[in-house]
Amino acid sequence: MFMGEYLHTVDGKGRLIMPAKFREALGEQFIATKGLDHCLFVYPQEEWKILEEKLRALPFTQPDVRAFVRFFFSGASECEVDKQGRILLPANLRSYAQITKDVVLVGVSTRVEIWSQELWAEYSSRAEEAYAQAAESLVELGI
Template sequence: MFKGQYIYSVDAKGRISIPAKLRKHVSPESNDTFIMTQGTEKCIDVYPLDQWNVLESKIHQLNLFNPDHARFSRILLQNAFDDTLDSQSRILIPQNLLAYAGITKDVLILGVSTKMELWNPSFYEIYLNSSEESFEQIAAKVITT
């Protein structure tokens, strides 16, 4: 389970180091491979390979002659991009994803359960302040047991 927040930087080539603390939680069968794609918020989602495969097996069963299925597959897959760690434990982020998330130099890396998220730090600040409900109110709704 990924957790924690880390302020890192993107270098001139668009590379980002994966924090050592997060790396420790990646299962070995992922083979240092990560799939990144556009998040539902203005951020980049990064899945280790084993987590991505769960999603991929569902997509594989769809019927691409069904218009809804095809549209879903196109949108989900069009911005998906995979890469493996280099010898310095970095991955390359495509320019279009960096542009989507508004990331230029500084990047906020969040560990969120089964995936990681890459944010422009000031966008995340705005996101945190954007809800009218308090953490307590949301927590009460979400955790019911």
């Protein structure tokens, strides 16, 4: 399980140090792709396979399903950790997530999210305001 928040920087070549706790759970190879809210989603291979099966089972005749699956898979890239604990974030993913230098890595249960520090600050500010309301909704759902 992934949890926690870590601040890091991306170097000029697009490399990012992956926190040791995340590296252990991600394994040697994992998948990074375009996430929601202009962040990147990073999945261990096992979680990626589960998600891939679920997406494959969706009805491809529906335009919104096709659009989501295309967008999600078109941005997917297999990543490896080098000997210094860094991963190379492809330019298209850095561009999508508006990542230039400072990033926040967030553990979200089965995945890691990579955010530009600026977008994370904006999102966190909005989410903090809605946190109590979201908790109330979850209670209503029995969680």
